[in-house]
Each structure stands twice: as C-alpha cells, then as structure tokens.
Amino acid sequence: MPDEPQPEQLPDVPEPPPFITGYAADEWWRTAPELHRLGLLTVVDIPALATYCHAFGQWRLASEALARMQSGDPVMHGLIIKSKIGDAVQNPLARPIRESAFFWSD
Template sequence: MPKPGTKPLPTKIKELRGGKNTYHRKPNKKEPQPETSDKVPKAPAYLSKVAQAEWRRMAKELHGVGLLTKVDIVALAAYCECFANWVDITVKLQRTGLYIKSPIKRDKSRMVDGKMVEGKILSGGNIVQSPLWAIKNRAELEMRKWMVEFGMTPSSRSNVQVTEKKKNDPLAEFMARGGKPVRVK
C-alpha cells in the first residue's frame, strides 16, 4: 500500500516550479521485474460485468506501458471489483437521494408489571444522511489505494518508472552467451 510520509509531487509540477528533485531517494536497482505477457490478459471469470468492463479499459492501458505483469492480475481484479462496487453504490445514491427519513422514533421503552412495553410513536423520524454515503466513501477509499499501487493517480505516477522493452539484439545475445567477436579481413 502507499508509503507513509509526504506524497511525491508529479514530475510536471516540479518542472513548472523550476525546482530540482527535492527527494533524495535512490532508485531500487534490485527491484524484482516480473514477466509481462505479449497479450493483454483476459479478465478473470469471477469479476462482475462492470468490473470486467473496467478490466478491459485499464488492462489495455497498464499493459501498454508495461505495468501489468502476470503477478498483478489479482491486484487489478481487486481494483476492478472496488470500482464496480463504487459504481453500484453511486447509482443507488442517485436513485434514493443523498438523505433519507430515519426510522420511526419511539418514546423510551419501559418495564410495566415486569414486562417490557415499547414506547409510543412520537414522530416519523428525522432527515439524515443516507447510510450509502459511508459505504460509498469506503469503496472509494479502497479503490484509491489500488489506483496508487498501479500509478493511476497523478502523484503516484511520478513514482512509477516505466522501462522500455528491450529489442532483440543478436550481437548482444551472442556476447551474453560468451561468444567472441571475430574480425573479418
């Protein structure tokens, strides 16, 4: 998940400010580099329809810049499901409204002759914020955490370093196998 501390500034903002890199972090040269596949991976079958649509949209983009590897499939699926939940709750909020009338309000219950007696109905309740708001905010928070992991926010993108795909160089491959160049006369 996200690193503690100040979030790094996007490179574009640093350029606009005219400042040099204020963070003195050395890049991790021993960072593992999982294999990427040649094709964009298909969405897992267990994803909902909305999540599968988001998968198709994001997998293509992430694969294109080399950020989607074989080990990232479950993480991207988790992001897509968070996105689907967020969309579902947003649609429900649009239908039901941002506020609801609270349940019927009763006078306090009390004991009468050793039995619990419910209080009288006082009113039809108050207008309160819909509980869906809390669920939506939670889904949005989870979705944002996954977005940061994949560099899908402007500030997290400044931390992501995309490596260029190596082109096949026959001479480099030959030399890597221990071959020696031969002079041609």
C-alpha cells in the same frame, strides 16, 4: 538493473477473473490494455487490478443506487434513511461511496 529478477510480462491482455463482471469488467477492459501497452501489467499485478476493478464496480453500483434515492428525497438527498425501528440513520450506501470517492471520479 539487468541481473534483478523481473515479473513475467504477459504476451496479451488477460481476461478478467470470473468474479469481475458488470462495471468492474468495463473498468478492467478500460484499464488493463493501457497498463499492458505500457509494460505495467505482469502476472503479479493481476490480483491488484482485479481488486481495484471490483471496488470500482461496487462504487459505481452504490453511487447509482444513491442517485436514484436522491431524486425522490429533496430534503435529505437519500443520505439519511429510517432504520427498521424508525430511527434516522446514515444510508449504508453512503459509506462505500465516501470511502472510495478519493480514488476516482467520473
């Protein structure tokens, strides 16, 4: 409807916020230009995009760290590790991977 307020359209793809680095920045530059081209990146969308990109970056880092652990652990594949006191516990890297895995895939 023409009389409804609309968020401000950005003239260009914005730079990512300073905390968006590494894999998160790669995802920003993969996603933001396409959203902008489609007219879907407005000033109100930047925080949501930054949150997504940050989560994506954390997921990639955790996934790669777990993959390195898996290569040296043919039995538990890095999913179970020893705690400080020697008990078997779930690898803390598995949680962010599991919780965010349904959002994206390579």
